[in-house]
Amino acid sequence: MSIIINEVFAEKAKLLKRPLxxxxxxxxxxxxxxxxxxxxxxxxxxxxxxxxxxxxxxxxxxxxxxxxxxxxxxxxxxxxxxxxxxxxxxxxxxxxxxxxxxxxxxxxxxxxxxxxxxxxxxxxxxxxxxxxxxxxxxxxxxxxxxxxxxxxxxxxxxxxxxxxxxxxxAVDTDDVPQISTGDERLDRIYNMSLKTLKECEQDVFEDGPKRDRRLWIGDLRLQALTDYCTFKNTELIKRCIYLFAAYRGEHKMVAPCIFPDSPPCVDEWTFCDYSLFFISCLYDYIKFTEDLSLAEELYETALTQALTVYESIDKTCGSTVLNPFIDWCPSLDKSVAFQGVFIYTMRQLKFISERLGRPTDKIEGFIDTVKNTLLSFCDEDKGLFVTAKGQISWHSQIWAVLSGILTKEENTVILKKITCTDTEFTMRTTYMRHFYIEALYNNSMKKEALDFIKSYWGQIIDAGFDCCPEVFNPDNEFESPYHAPEINSACHAWSCTPAYWIPELLK
Amino acid sequence: MSIIINEVFAEKAKLLKRPLxxxxxxxxxxxxxxxxxxxxxxxxxxxxxxxxxxxxxxxxxxxxxxxxxxxxxxxxxxxxxxxxxxxxxxxxxxxxxxxxxxxxxxxxxxxxxxxxxxxxxxxxxxxxxxxxxxxxxxxxxxxxxxxxxxxxxxxxxxxxxxxxxxxxxAVDTDDVPQISTGDERLDRIYNMSLKTLKECEQDVFEDGPKRDRRLWIGDLRLQALTDYCTFKNTELIKRCIYLFAAYRGEHKMVAPCIFPDSPPCVDEWTFCDYSLFFISCLYDYIKFTEDLSLAEELYETALTQALTVYESIDKTCGSTVLNPFIDWCPSLDKSVAFQGVFIYTMRQLKFISERLGRPTDKIEGFIDTVKNTLLSFCDEDKGLFVTAKGQISWHSQIWAVLSGILTKEENTVILKKITCTDTEFTMRTTYMRHFYIEALYNNSMKKEALDFIKSYWGQIIDAGFDCCPEVFNPDNEFESPYHAPEINSACHAWSCTPAYWIPELLK
Structure with missing residues (x-):
């Protein structure tokens, strides 16, 4: 396992460590x-x-x-x-x-x-x-x-x-103003989500404090998004972004996760969508802090992710050898969703580049190329995206919508259509559900988003959870990606975004 | 459970605690x-x-x-x-x-x-x-x-x-001169015994470092005896004697054992022979250090043991309600052995009193009274001591011999006779075997004592022990007073006296 360490970023991450x-x-x-x-x-x-x-x-x-x-x-x-x-x-x-x-x-x-x-x-x-x-x-x-x-x-x-x-x-829920939406159930969901984020916010943003107690970039991005609007622990967000820049895997790819304790180390594989979310982390950082200096410092790291992933893409079918994560959905053909992620993050990289006064033509070229491939998977008859393997998945639709290559009207049709499509390739993780909510939000479907939160997270409350769990399938209480429900995490960061969405959707 | 604390002695014991x-x-x-x-x-x-x-x-x-x-x-x-x-x-x-x-x-x-x-x-x-x-x-x-x-x-x-x-x-075997008896087996027994004492010598003289990790006065006396001639850790001996004087049970009786850690405490029962061994501890202290000050300070404590135990004795049959320990021998009628212990310790108290210039007449009266009772159990026909229950035990013979009420010739006859007597009441603990050796030694049977050590402790070596165990029955490898041989202590202080006896017997 090769690990490439940038000592400057590592030192900065270390200096940002605060007592709990x-x-x-x-x-x-x-x-x-x-x-x-x-x-x-x-x-x-x-x-x-x-x-x-x-x-x-x-x-x-x-x-x-x-x-x-x-x-x-x-x-x-x-x-x-x-x-x-x-x-x-x-x-x-x-x-x-x-x-x-x-x-x-x-x-x-x-x-x-x-x-x-x-x-x-x-x-x-x-x-x-x-x-x-x-x-x-x-x-x-x-x-x-x-x-x-x-x-x-x-x-x-x-x-x-x-x-x-x-x-x-690292934080205290008492420091966040109480919410009062007028809907008790929404308030409870908000509080449970806020509590979840707090529990995961330690020396780093952990995925889950019981397990795996490490810094995953997929989780980090959602945690940071929620934290900017609640605890505002920007130093910890910065520390975690530095950690990802400091400890990288093969080809200088941002690792999917970092083990922050002991000498930090990274796992031996890559999720290319997770590597690309490094860009999203910088994008959000600028959006919420208006501070360009971090993006300036880490721009090369962000660009490396874009270049490496782009090079890995087979331009005719849009697939990559770099193993995207997308969701825990067995046998899922991920290529369409992956292209959506790629374009989504390239648009964010374009935004960052513009703000930093950097050239954007190469990035625009990436977007155009992958956009064409992605569009080729849009089945006009079905009105949905269909993968090369013929799969119609929620993942393909959500990420195609989030990629922004279609009009709002087209997106709305797709988002409505998928809810009444019979497919085994449904959203499995709460993490994936976040992007569904984002897709609804981006396309003026706030009511649907709020209803979805009330329904799904409401069932989590009814099940007796105190925090938002890693896995929650209302149709199978014993679902566990590890074939052992007792080891599931009942407090998992990637499920905490209702604390971000509820105020946003009620604006 | 009542515990009577003498703060002055407790403080002195505390001040004598040394780093290990x-x-x-x-x-x-x-x-x-x-x-x-x-x-x-x-x-x-x-x-x-x-x-x-x-x-x-x-x-x-x-x-x-x-x-x-x-x-x-x-x-x-x-x-x-x-x-x-x-x-x-x-x-x-x-x-x-x-x-x-x-x-x-x-x-x-x-x-x-x-x-x-x-x-x-x-x-x-x-x-x-x-x-x-x-x-x-x-x-x-x-x-x-x-x-x-x-x-x-x-x-x-x-x-x-x-x-x-x-x-x-508390000690290091390297600080004790190496032994060289010319008999390799004796050397090994000596070293194993010395090692045993060292392992038990901690903040107090523990009975066993695995279990029970506490200060028993029966063990202490044998440990101190051996220590005076080897490690010479007189401060620790003094500390332990102070502990027994400091923490006493009902009627100011010296407790059989003290739990030295946490606030020291004592167990809720008494072994009256163990209480009397407080006198033996002071006696040995004077003998080996020639220092009278400790005995002077603790004379009242010693005297209290004598008075209380004497009062408890039924003068017609010599039994006591104060529960002597003697040995782990089931159904043993302990009254004869107990009288032996009483006279043995009263002689020591008389010696201490004389050295301190205290009156001895009362003690002499105790000795005479109990001597008469004890002699009444000597069966002239059998040439052995027989208890009221008709038991002929090793314990009765050994303690009658050690009481010194008979002549050397009579003692020698008894000690030889018991070895060829068929009785179920044999020595069970190595602790009891120490007193057998003492009885042999006092009666010019040094060769028998050495042979006994070589035979019994030699078998311990052959069994693979590194130290002297709490329990060792060559006829039953699985013997355990706790019905669980795995919990037996394989390094137990009361088995360590060969390191005292071997040099003494070879003088």
């Missing part, structure tokens, strides 16, 4: 999780009495703590004996299972068969030889529920004097 | 444990190649590290990826199982059914989200073998750059 905000949070109440077929994923949380410390725990006891909301942080606790009963003459042992949602708590880690490494499962076991003692887990967890099991066999009770989560984030 | 010596130790080689009926407890260690770091470990790999000797300390390690192969995009998880002996490594913790709390089992599991990283386990372990299992399911290898045990002890 910390808040001490106590568990709010005891809870119980019961099987209930009517509940999301078959589990219902029953709230029990409020917690007041100390809490007595005997050998083999299990207690489920509900922190009352989703938190990202570090657990610490104080343990003691009951000297009036019996002193502790044996080490004690606790198993901690953290869960963002009930299914995660209830699924035994031994049964995990998922495609992602089981190291993501949020549990650990610790022993403590002497009491009283203060304990702490080094690993950061993302959770609302915490199951504590006392797994040692000693006969004495242990006194839990306190349990605290030191919740961390 | 630390040594960094690396694992020496890889090893494998194989089933072998001929080996001790059915497991044989096969030594493999020497370890040189880094060590590569894949998911589901198990590696067994042999540190080459027994150590007490803290594990730390450095982990990294192989960026040329694949970076780590998932947390990794390791299970660590520490063992003093192979059976401990090979017995699954899930199957533990022992009488002691399972928290003593030496294993833990940890996950690490980002690499490279340095890891460390907070808990102190006692071990020679370390099994590392990578339990996560991620597909990349992990580089273990280093593994270190920071071994701790």
């Amino acid at each position: 905000l910390k808040k001490k949070v106590h568990p709010r109440r005891f809870a119980e999780i019961k099987k209930n077929k009517a509940a999301f994923q078959g589990y219902q949380v029953i709230e029990k009495e409020d917690i007041s410390f100390p809490v007595k725990i005997n050998s083999r006891d299990k207690i489920l703590l509900d922190f009352g909301d989703h938190f990202v942080g570090y657990l610490s606790f104080s343990l003691d004996h009951y000297p009036e009963l019996k002193i502790t003459d044996t080490p004690i042992r606790f198993k901690f299972t953290f869960g963002e949602f009930p299914y995660e708590i209830m699924t035994p880690p031994e049964e995990y068969k998922g495609g992602l490494g089981s190291g993501w499962l949020q549990n650990e076991e610790r022993s403590y030889v002497f009491l009283p003692c203060d304990g702490a887990l080094e690993r950061r967890y993302a959770f609302r529920y915490l199951l504590i099991e006392r797994t040692d066999s000693a006969s004495f009770p242990v006194k839990i004097s306190d349990i605290v989560c030191t919740a961390v984030s | 010596l630390k040594k960094k130790v690396h694992p020496r080689r890889f090893a494998e444990i194989k089933k072998n009926k001929a080996a001790f407890q059915g497991y044989q260690v096969i030594e493999k190649e020497d370890i040189s770091f880094p060590v590569k470990i894949n998911s589901r790999d198990k590696i067994l590290l042999d540190f080459g000797d027994h150590f007490v300390g803290y594990l730390s390690f450095s982990l990294d990826h192989y960026p040329e192969l694949k970076i780590t995009d998932t947390p990794i998880r390791f299970k660590f199982t520490f063992g003093e002996f192979p059976y401990e490594i090979m017995t699954p913790p899930e199957e533990y059914k022992g009488g002691l709390g399972s928290g003593w089992l030496q294993n833990e599991e940890r996950s690490y989200v980002f690499l490279p990283c340095d890891g460390a386990l907070e808990r102190r372990y006692a071990f020679r073998y370390l099994l590392i299992e990578r339990t996560d399911s991620a597909s990349f290898p992990v580089k273990i750059s280093d593994i270190v045990c920071t071994a701790v002890s």
Whole structure:
């Protein structure tokens, strides 16, 4: 795996790292999780009495703590004996299972068969030889529920004097003015989305604080968009853009993701649409900050993405060997959607170039060439874009619309038509749904966009989530790209854009 | 549970706490444990190649590290990826199982059914989200073998750059002159015993560094005896004597054990022979240091033990309600042995009193009274002591001999006779064997004492132990007072006195 490091940008990213905000949070109440077929994923949380410390725990006891909301942080606790009963003459042992949602708590880690490494499962076991003692887990967890099991066999009770989560984030939702749309459901969706962004906003914009805890550029762009209008943490956005410019893969391509901790490193493959979104990040940065200096500094990096991707395109069919991501839709023929992304980002690059007084003729040439190829996939009879493999996907329509090569009227027809087209190639990720909303918004379909948000994110609230999840398919509660719903992230950045869209759509 | 604290003594004990010596130790080689009926407890260690770091470990790999000797300390390690192969995009998880002996490594913790709390089992599991990283386990372990299992399911290898045990002890065997008895087996027994004492010598004299990690006065007395002649760590002996004087149970009785960590506390019951050994500790202290000040300061404490225990004795049958320990011998009628202990310690108290210029008449009265009772259990026909329940035990004979109420000739006859007496009430602990050796030594049976040491501790060496164990029954390799041999301590202070006896017996 080759990695090309620009030390200047790396240093700038490093200097922009700020201490996180910390808040001490106590568990709010005891809870119980019961099987209930009517509940999301078959589990219902029953709230029990409020917690007041100390809490007595005997050998083999299990207690489920509900922190009352989703938190990202570090657990610490104080343990003691009951000297009036019996002193502790044996080490004690606790198993901690953290869960963002009930299914995660209830699924035994031994049964995990998922495609992602089981190291993501949020549990650990610790022993403590002497009491009283203060304990702490080094690993950061993302959770609302915490199951504590006392797994040692000693006969004495242990006194839990306190349990605290030191919740961390770069930002605080209290710093963002409260929303009041007049529609309670929209307000709740906005707040859930804002909370999601906050939870993911750490040393970098993480995709999800439970998993994968890294900086993906696809997520970053959506997070930044939302952040400009809410937390306004522009320094962190800048830091993340520098990170992508600093650590690049083969051919100086912007990596799809960066592992920010330890010496930063990047993954060994490329998503060319994600590389192109580096341009979108600079575009948004100018739009929201009116500051040209970052784009000036990173212009060459942006241009490299355009040139490299353009060169990779087969001009007759519009496909690329550089592996676009687009969506998690199995067997999707991505070439049409990819061309849409290419033109979409080239228009943004043209805008940046103009603002910086750079030549735009080459970029315009790119747009014209790919536009012609893309248009060739527009099936006049069907009134929709059809790929070389004959697929009619939501992805092709949405990105063709976003590419801006058709008129508003044509776009509106396409966007309406796809909703009543029978196709297996539907939007799978909430990330992809963002671009659908953007397509509706760009084409004066604000009502449809708002209705869509209320319907989809509303169902997320009904399912019991505290944040916007990575995966949510109303038709399959157990959908998981990893074949293990318990490892799905229940707080995922790419689902947070309602906090951007709701105010924008109500303007 | 009532605890009476003398703050002056407690403060003195605290001030005598010294920093421990630390040594960094690396694992020496890889090893494998194989089933072998001929080996001790059915497991044989096969030594493999020497370890040189880094060590590569894949998911589901198990590696067994042999540190080459027994150590007490803290594990730390450095982990990294192989960026040329694949970076780590998932947390990794390791299970660590520490063992003093192979059976401990090979017995699954899930199957533990022992009488002691399972928290003593030496294993833990940890996950690490980002690499490279340095890891460390907070808990102190006692071990020679370390099994590392990578339990996560991620597909990349992990580089273990280093593994270190920071071994701790109050003393260093290098500071004790090497022994050379001319008998290699005796030399080895001496060294193993010295090593055992060193491993147990921490912030206090612990009974065993794996378990129970606390200060028992029965063990302390034997440890101190050995230490005076080897490490000469008199400050630590003094500290421990102060601890027993500082934290006492009901009726100001010296507790059988003190939990030295956290705020020190004591267990809720008493072993009256153990309380009396407080006198032995002071007696030995004077004998070896010629310093009377400690005994002067703690004389009242010593006297209280004598008075309280004497009062508890039923003068017609010599039994006490104060529960003597004597040995781990089920159904043992302890009254005769207890009377032996009482007279033995009263003679020591008389010696102390004389040295301090205190009156001795009361103590002499105690001795005379109990001597008469004890003598009444001497069965002239059998030539042995027989308890009220008709038991002929080793314990009764040994303690009757040690009480010094008979002549050397009578003692010699008894000590020879018991070896050819068929009785189920034999010595069970190595602790009890110490007093047998003392009885032989006091009665000019040095050769028998040396032969006994060579035979019993020699078999311990043959079984593969690195230190002297808590439990060793050559006729039952799986003997465990806790019904779980894996939880037995393989390095236990009360077995360390050959390092005291061998030089003494060869004088």
